[in-house]
Amino acid sequence: MSPATAIDSLLLDELTAATRDVFKTMVFQEVEASSPIAGDAKRPGANVVGTVAFAGQTSGLVVFYSSLEAAQSITASMLGIDPANVNGELPDAIGELTNMIAGSFRTRVAHAKGEMWAISVPTVTVGSDFYTKYVSDVQRVLCPFRMRNKAELFVELIVTRSTVQ
């Protein structure tokens, strides 16, 4: 089995569909998905990282990555304001965005596989010169997306290896 298929492809399909649905309904724009990247390849150099954990028969994390400019654009679109006026709203907006992606992902997996998961509250990190490292034994797949303005976004699925099915 190749690293790209170590995580059930159904999970990746549902995560991609959940992300596209959240952007279409709450950010009011389509995002273009590219092929998922499996393994421990270098993570995107993002300034904004949103994380929601899930636990159940499968456990892990859904992680959203974007540049600060893309996060400002997303926040402005969600709130119906000018991107230049985005300031303190950004962490909450990206947290809510990540929460909705994870929540929609959970619902889709429940319908497809019958698994019931609990999800955590979102956490958001905003800054530069930082990276995230997961100390437990995990499988990781990064799903790239491109916004209408060509800004790149990434949604990563991290699954605790003991629960990979």
Next chain:
Amino acid sequence: MRFLIVDDSSTMRRIIINTLNKLGHQDVAEAGNGREGLDRLSAGPVDLIITDWNMPEMSGIDFIRTVRSMPDIKDTPVLMVTTNAAKDDIVEALKAGVNSYVVKPFTPDTMKEKIEAVLAR
């Protein structure tokens, strides 16, 4: 008409307020959790409560159960907006006294239709 939005996400409160404004409703109070929601209601009744489920201090479900136990406001219509989409969750919410239910993510049209439907009851 007067509305109360209870959600720990200021983003979600703003999104719902934007929808209410587009429907012509300007009188909207906000709260960050169920306990704050009860504080807002102590200042006076509202025509519709829109609440999240998962919040710190007091969840949306506990908040609704408390509202339904208070004689002066027990009949206030409640719309729940949440990522909890499992059938069991919806049944639990309805048993707690929710009148209608919106699963996030939602389109503005869906939110408008749900608000209008609850208010029309």
